Amino acid sequence: MSHHEAKIAAGKKAAEWIADGMIVGLGSGSTAECFIDSLIELCKEGLKIEAVASSRASAERARKGGIAVMDINSVPRIDITVDGADEIDSEKRMIKGGGGAHVREKILAAASKEMVVIVDESKLVGTIGRAKLPVEVLFFGSPSTRKQIEEMGYKGKWRLQKDGTLFITENGNLLFDIQFESPPLSPEQDHFNLTQIPGVVDTGFFFRLAGRVIIGYPDGTTRVQ
Numbered sequence: 001m002s003h004h005e006a007k008i009a010a011g012k013k014a015a016e017w018i019a020d021g022m023i024v025g026l027g028s029g030s031t032a033e034c035f036i037d038s039l040i041e042l043c044k045e046g047l048k049i050e051a052v053a054s055s056r057a058s059a060e061r062a063r064k065g066g067i068a069v070m071d072i073n074s075v076p077r078i079d080i081t082v083d084g085a086d087e088i089d090s091e092k093r094m095i096k097g098g099g100g101a102h103v104r105e106k107i108l109a110a111a112s113k114e115m116v117v118i119v120d121e122s123k124l125v126g127t128i129g130r131a132k133l134p135v136e137v138l139f140f141g142s143p144s145t146r147k148q149i150e151e152m153g154y155k156g157k158w159r160l161q162k163d164g165t166l167f168i169t170e171n172g173n174l175l176f177d178i179q180f181e182s183p184p185l186s187p188e189q190d191h192f193n194l195t196q197i198p199g200v201v202d203t204g205f206f207f208r209l210a211g212r213v214i215i216g217y218p219d220g221t222t223r224v225q
């Protein structure tokens with residue numbers, strides 16, 4: 001519950017930074033949803049923006065609230081993207097993809113003038129890599145791709161849905177969730193190694209993408225880093 005209040009506080013603060021005429025990238029996950037809800041309230045009060053979304057869930061939530069959600073391929077620019085994270089360190093390196101949307105989230109973040117990250121305190125870590133690292137893998141040849149990932153020494157599992165069937169991303173791909181035995185010494189090197197394997201689309205590591213970070217607290221206050 002307290003995490004929820006903290007997420008609401010962070011989402012509300014980020015929404016205050018949105019101005020008329022902006023094209024806004026919507027992240028995914030429960031913290032991003034708090035931002036979308038605050039944005040909907042501001043739009044009801046007269047704020048005029050357009051949005052692009054990193055997932056169907058975020059697009060639907062925003063549309064239901066009356067926000068115009070555009071096709072990313074039809075917008076001239078993205079002014080700001082607001083998204084959550086599974087882990088973030090003091091250098092603003094992140095692991096994302098708990099919700100399985102990290103590939104689209106990264107595309108939005110990279111296309112934006114700024115990515116604002118909204119988190120509660122539980123997401124701040126000394127070293128990223130305790131959370132599972134999602135690796136998006138093309139279905140075509142996926143057993144061989146998995147074998148190559150494992151031959152590099154990474155251990156993990158295909159992500160499953162609650163009913164035990166394979167989780168398929170909105171891009172039609174699988175997710176191999178890597179569990180590190182201890183946080184990696186060089187996440188950048190791991191990202192490089194993994195993305196060299198044919199069939200790997202991208203990892204959930206985010207480097208040099210985060211702009212301002214808003215940390216929300218259960219008492220409703222926020223801190224900006």
Ligand code: 5RP
Pocket residue numbers: 027028029030031032083084085086095096097098099100101102105
């Ligand atoms: C989804 C994500 C989310 O931003 C991340 O999993 C954090 O989610 P939450 O805000 O629900 O804790 O990367 O792909």
